[in-house]
Structure formats: structure tokens, C-alpha cells
Amino acid sequence: MDVIWSAKARITYFKVMDYLQENWTKNEMRQFSQRTEIVIRALKKNPEIFKQSEKHTNIRRAIIDKNNSLFYQVDAVNQKLYLLSFFDNRQNPEKLNLA
Incomplete structure (x- = not known):
């Protein structure tokens, strides 16, 4: 399964990384990055592993x-x-806007 990052996903990912860099340590940055990779690998194997959004049933969280x-x-x-x-x-x- 191919993984495609939207522009918004990239921007929001780097906002989290920037926040961690400013307020935490490199260890927290590394942990967030590693957790993200683990989740993406899990999604590639079983994309329906996580619950559907109640508001947008074609989107999962x-x-x-x-x-x-x-x-x-x-x-x-x-x-x-x-x-x-x-x-x-x-x-x-x-505040969540998925459009």
C-alpha cells in the first residue's frame, strides 16, 4: 500500500516537531518520529485498524x-x-479541519 502525505499532513507533522524542539528534548522528537513510523507501518498492513471518525465515516483516526x-x-x-x-x-x- 502506497502512503501519500497531504500538504496539510506534512505541515502539521513539522509543527509538532517544531513544538517538541522548542519545548522538549531531542529524545521526545525522536520518540514522536518513531511512533509515527510505527503507526504508518501498522496502517500499511491493516489500514482499518483504527476507528472511523463519527463525523466523517471515510476518515479514520x-x-x-x-x-x-x-x-x-x-x-x-x-x-x-x-x-x-x-x-x-x-x-x-x-479546530480540526480536514478539508
Whole structure:
């Protein structure tokens, strides 16, 4: 299964990395990066492992860690996994815009 990062996924991923760099240590940055890779590998093997969004049933939410989630879509016909956005779970969910 091919993994395709949207522009928003890239931007939000690097925002998390920037935040970790400014406020935490390189160890936390490395852990977030490793957890993200582990989740993406798991998604490639079993893309439906995580729960569907209640609001958007074609979008799923993967938990990276207690503070961060990854929203993604699966195109099973074309064997593509679209990474849509990373989201800080401590934010107001109303701020989440997957469009």
C-alpha cells in the first residue's frame, strides 16, 4: 500500500516537531518520529485498524501518543493510504479541519 502525505499532513507533522524542539528534548522528537513510523507501518498492513471518525465515516483516526493523532483515509481499490493531518489532542476538536 502506497502512503501519500497531504500538504496539510506534512505541515502539521513539522509543527509538532517544531513544538517538541522548542519545548522538549531531542529524545521526545525522536520518540514522536518513531511512533509515527510505527503507526504508518501498522496502517500499511491493516489500514482499518483504527476507528472511523463519527463525523466523517471515510476518515479514520490513529493515535500516535496521548497528545497526538493522525487522521487518514484509505483507498482500498487503488491501494493508497492518504495521511491527512496530525492533530494535538489537547486542542478543541472544533479546530480540526480536514478539508
